[in-house]
Amino acid sequence: MSEIKRKRGRPTSIDTHSATEAMVELFRAKGYAAVSLDDLSDVTGLSRPSLYRSFGNKLSMYINAMDAFGVQVAKTAVPKLLADGPLEEALSDFFDAMLDIYYRDSEVTPGCLVFGTAPSSSDEALVQARLKFGIDQVDALMRGRFEKASPNGDEHVIETAMHIASNTLIAFSARAKSGSSRHQLSRMGAQSAQAISTLLS
Amino acid sequence: MSEIKRKRGRPTSIDTHSATEAMVELFRAKGYAAVSLDDLSDVTGLSRPSLYRSFGNKLSMYINAMDAFGVQVAKTAVPKLLADGPLEEALSDFFDAMLDIYYRDSEVTPGCLVFGTAPSSSDEALVQARLKFGIDQVDALMRGRFEKASPNGDEHVIETAMHIASNTLIAFSARAKSGSSRHQLSRMGAQSAQAISTLLS
C-alpha cells in the first residue's frame, strides 16, 4: 500500500480514536448540552485548542461521537441479528449484544447515545438527522431479517413485527437509564423475540 | 370551607399554573440542560428572582414540570385506556391521546417530557426517580388493563403484552422527535393494539 508520507512539521501526538471513544462515553452519560469543553478536555486528555483542531466545535464532536457509536453497533450487534439460524435466537442475541453496549461496565448505565440523548437535542438539524437515520436503520434491518425468515409472510404482519422489535430496542435505553437491571431487560428482549417469532410463523 | 385569609403584605400577581405550563413546553422542546433561567423567564413572563421565589432552583422547576406533565397525562389519556369496551379500541384511543400530547400543535414536535428529556438528565437522582416512576406507572397500567380484559390469561403472555404496549409508547417520543408524522405513529399504535389484542385472545 502507500507508504507513510512523513509530513514536514511537528508530528501529531493525538490519538483520534481513543479520544472519540472517551467522548462517546461522556456524551451518552450526560447528554449533549450538559457536557462542557472542559469536561471533554478532561476525559480525552487533550487541551481545548487541540479538540478544536481535531474535531471542530462542540456540535461536530457530538456528531462525530454519534457516528462512531453507530459503527460500534454495526460491528458488534448487527451481525448477531443477521446470523443464520432460528430467528428467535438471532433476535435475542442481538438484543443482548445491544445491552452489552448500553450497560458497558456495571458501575454506571450510560444507555444509548442516539436514542437516549439525541431526542433532547433534536433542534439541531444534524442531530435530528442522525436520530432519524438510526431509527430508520433499525427498522430496515428488522424488516429485512423478518422477510428473510418469512419470505411469504404477510406484509402487514411483518411491519407489525418490525415495530415491536424496533420499539423494544428504543425503549431499552430509557429503561436502562431508569434503573432496570441488565437481567430484566435481557428477559424482556427474549420475550419480545419469542412473541415476534410466533407472530411470523 | 375556609375563607380566604388575606395576608398582610402585597398580594401575589403570579399565576403559578400558567407559568408551570409554559415551563413544561420549554423543557420538553429543549431538554433540561439546554434551558437557561433567562429562557424560563422569557416564556413565563416572570423575572428570574420571581422564578426562584416561586419554584426554587432550575432543577426543582424541571421536577415541577415533570409532575405537572404526569398529571396532564393522567387526566387526558389514561381514562381512554381504562374505558370499558373492546381492549383494542381502548389501547388505540390511549395511544392517540398520547400523540395529541406529544404533537401538541403541528408546528413543532415537543415529544414526551419524561421519556424524551429525562434519560439525558438522569444523573440527578430526583430526575431518575421520576423517569422510573413514569415507566413503572405505564407498565402497571397496562398490566392492570390486560388482566381485566383477559382474567384467566397466562401471566407470561400478559407480561409480554404489557412490554409491547409500554415500549410502543416509550418509542413514540423518540420517533416523533425524529420526524415521524402523527399519522404514521397513529398507525403504529393501532397495529400494536391489534397485535396485543390477538395475543391475549
Add this chain to the structure above:
DNA sequence: GCAATTTCGTACCGTTTCGTACATTTTTAA
C-alpha cells in the same frame, strides 16, 4: 546548523450562566 513548517498549550476575550442583595412598590393593621 538554520530556516521553513506544523503542532501544541498558555493565556486571554467576550458572553452567558446561576444566584442574590437591596431598594421599591403594594398592601394590611392600627
Add this chain to the structure above:
DNA sequence: TTAAAAATGTACGAAACGGTACGAAATTGC
C-alpha cells in the same frame, strides 16, 4: 396617616462557558 409586612424587579457578582490569538515546541528540508 403611619408603620409593618410581603412581593417585585433592577442591578450586581462570581463563576463557567465556547472559542481563539499567539508564542513555544518539535520536526523536516537544505
